[in-house]
Amino acid sequence: MPPxxxxxxxxxxxxxxxxxxxxxxxxxxxxFGLPPVIAALxxxxxxxxxxxxxxxxxxxxxxxxxxxxxxxMPRGDPAPAIMTLVLINTGLLLRVVAEPWQAxxxxxxxxxxxxxxxxxxxxxxxxxxxxMWPRVKER
Amino acid sequence: MPVPSRWMIRAAxxxxxxxxxxxxxxxxxxxMGGGPGVWSLRPLHIxxxxxGWTAQLTMGVAYWIFPRVALRRDVSxxxxxxxxxxxxxxxGVWLAGLGAIEPRAWNGAMALGGRLxxxxxxxxxxxxxxxxxxxxxxxx
Numbered sequence: 001m002p003p004x005x006x007x008x009x010x011x012x013x014x015x016x017x018x019x020x021x022x023x024x025x026x027x028x029x030x031x032f033g034l035p036p037v038i039a040a041l042x043x044x045x046x047x048x049x050x051x052x053x054x055x056x057x058x059x060x061x062x063x064x065x066x067x068x069x070x071x072x073m074p075r076g077d078p079a080p081a082i083m084t085l086v087l088i089n090t091g092l093l094l095r096v097v098a099e100p101w102q103a104x105x106x107x108x109x110x111x112x113x114x115x116x117x118x119x120x121x122x123x124x125x126x127x128x129x130x131x132m133w134p135r136v137k138e139r
Numbered sequence: 140m141p142v143p144s145r146w147m148i149r150a151a152x153x154x155x156x157x158x159x160x161x162x163x164x165x166x167x168x169x170x171m172g173g174g175p176g177v178w179s180l181r182p183l184h185i186x187x188x189x190x191g192w193t194a195q196l197t198m199g200v201a202y203w204i205f206p207r208v209a210l211r212r213d214v215s216x217x218x219x220x221x222x223x224x225x226x227x228x229x230x231g232v233w234l235a236g237l238g239a240i241e242p243r244a245w246n247g248a249m250a251l252g253g254r255l256x257x258x259x260x261x262x263x264x265x266x267x268x269x270x271x272x273x274x275x276x277x278x279x
Binding site for chain 2: 050054055058065066067095098099102110111112113114115117118119121122124125126128129132133136137138139
């Protein structure tokens with residue numbers, strides 16, 4: 001398993017736990033009378049699970065298991081894969097902070113963080129597709 | 140990697156980009172505000188990422204790596220059911236996603252048609268793969 005895959009999978013494991021904790025906190029809001037910011041964690045929990053856990057696990061395993069790019073560089077140029085890892089996690093963590101914050105106390109600065117998060121995650125997707133497309137081949 | 144897997148995985152990568160683009164627009168709209176046009180992307184965002192990307196990628200990879208039915212390299216069973224899966228799943232994603240966008244007289248039927256195509260795709264895939272859920276040929 002290449003080192004980059006190990007990082008993808010470690011982050012994915014972390015998000016699995018965080019997603020379920022966040023979902024639990026959102027579910028506990030009403031019975032325990034938790035502050036309104038907790039209600040805004042619903043979409044965050046879904047995206048921690050779907051993007052942080054499922055998608056990031058797929059990214060890491062695909063980078064490891066897909067057919068080799070070439071004999072010299074079996075997984076191709078590592079730069080797009082590193083960029084994907086950094087951007088998907090930066091974007092997702094920005095969302096975790098900014099989305100509930102914007103829901104409770106909207107401001108221009110927090111709105112800018114949400115836009116930054118959107119751009120970072122979109123670029124992560126683009127870098128991953130750029131990296132993997134040539135490896136979708138016979139062998 | 141067999142040809143049907145390559146088509147399914149490439150389509151899945153395309154849906155990943157479509158879904159991430161829609162998701163980025165929706166998230167940015169939470170910050171900057173956006174018209175109803177942006178929010179109408181939500182059903183497509185979900186359909187593209189859950190069915191188009193995640194389910195289709197899983198199917199493409201399973202068709203590639205599950206134990207084969209015989210020793211010859213190219214024998215993964217008939218390719219017809221998996222091609223049917225590919226066609227029906229992708230048609231279903233678009234019909235179900237577009238059908239959920241806004242209420243019109245015809246789009247309930249469109250969404251239902253999309254879902255039925257997805258069910259047919261899933262059934263064909265399960266039937267094609269069922270016999271490949273077994274020990275590898277080397278272990279027999």
